[in-house]
Amino acid sequence: MTRRDGFEEQLLTDLRAHVVRRAGAPSAARPVARRVRVPRGWRLAGAFGLAVVLTAGGLAVQTMGVGDRPPPTASASEIFRLAADAAREQPELVARPEQYVFTEFLATTRERPDSGPYRTSRAQVWRSAGGLAHVQARYRPENEPDGWGALRVLRPNDAADPRRELDELPPPAYHGDLPTDPDELLRYLREHPVDLHLPEGADEKAVYGDERMPYATARSMLDGYVPPRALAALFELLAREPGAVVIPGDVVDAAGRRGVAIRMPGVIGGNNDFVFDRDTHVYLGTRDSVVRDGKESLFSATALLRVAIVDRPGQLP
Template sequence: MSKIDQSPQGFEEQLLTDLTAHVARRAEMVSVVRPVGHRTRFLRGWRLAGAFGLAVALTAGGLAVQTMRVGDRPPATASASEILRMAADAARQQPELTARPDQYVFTEILATTRELPDSGPYRTVRTQTWQSAGGVAHTQARYRPETDPNGWGELRVLRMDDPADPDKELDAFPPPAYHGDLPTEPDELLRYLRAHPVDLHLPEAADEEAVYGDESMPYTTARSMLDGYVPPRALGALFELLAREPGAVVISGDVVDAAGRHGVAIRMPGVIGGNEDFIFDRDTHVFLGTRGSVVRNGKESMHMAAARLRLAIVDRPGQLP
């Protein structure tokens, strides 16, 4: 396995550091909380969503153009809930993968990010991640710049940061990445998610009761599961459940994801200080990936885009499907 060439001093080293931080925080989804009326709402961390398809290298200018542009196709006529229900139908048609607790969910993504939320150059990196199917081991990952096909870095163990001490890593294993026990009906899934919320690793000052008791929490938990593997029937129920969440809107016009695939974007509700979009194939409605932006002084700036390229079940970290 080759190491990334670090001859352009500090570039790739910083790139790996940045991407490691993003992936390590994929399960953390909250870093800031604040009261809104009688409830607490939160800013979700920009997640690197899981993996599939063909990749293209994006320049700094290319990201803004390709992910935000309005293309030649007319705006989508379907509502966000209709698109999510079509995504549910598409999900149920996918082949089902099975995994033992000792196996790993392998994902490959193409991610374009900025060093800072609203400034700095864009970097496009291909990431391969091995998450424990049963939550019995730490996640491992490797990266390479999209411009260097032979630039894979070493396989690295990823641990989440302690919210009380950002310089300290937690020894606890992440939750299982294979969600094989999820209900396959939306109402049953909603009850399950209310009883089993994702661990947000909130800072000590956060009002945990308000956050976990908020009516949006099951939807937050549902979205977090897209970082792992959800079997087809349960994934269909998950998208049908997201179709019920009020506030989602369709972004008009053609959208191109980080891998150059044309899709339709749904802007999800509940994000403070920015936006989170889910991208689906315009024709098949298969889930393609996500993109995130920040809003400063009324101006929206793209922060990251992540396209799924591959997803599989393997026996060990470093193994490719």
């Protein structure tokens, strides 16, 4: 398959370009079943390693140092189960297919993966609940309350010509049909894997048949809206994924919230962390870093601020 989705990649690229422009700096595989699309530019390499071309993530820059820190008090699986308990307590949002899932987040991004200044922007994104329309978004530097850019439509790019936008619509952003039992959810995700848009010649059977594939699909669901009981099942499922570890010590996200970070397995050339509130264990966002010559540096980070259901792009809850 020659196409791959560029919604999240384009969103992050547009956000970074908007911030750089405002600052006055120079701007820098074939499906085998019904699949949802991989978020934020994730790709696969080899038999299954997630070769991340890094994404929007969730911790402040000062938390990225790898120094001596106290050991974590809970395992990754324990934190995921606490996150599942927190998810069950959240109010449920209901959406019709013609409505939109609205998300607002703070994003700390860097012009290049391992160099350049960090800048924080606010983004507002409208995704079609039923997958009936293209994603729309707008951005502003966090220190400019009146600096919102124009609302713009985001379309996927053609892999053969990244400058050309395609008319292909995104998958639904409202995941209301997910099972609420972890075992049933595991079966569902095996039957409905995330579409990884593998390169020509890739062994689809080996990749999509890998035991880690359902976990990659589960992570991708966090990009839209998952109702509370299904979200709890998703976190309980991620608690079973081998290889996840807790980053020692407290972290602070871009919104100043104290958190605990879980480093997810299988990433090549960098790290992808999930961040949860230190006290309530509510999901806060993600962070992504690159590793070069043994040195880790933050590339991008997001802090999820709010999620709502609205009737049209541009409408605020």
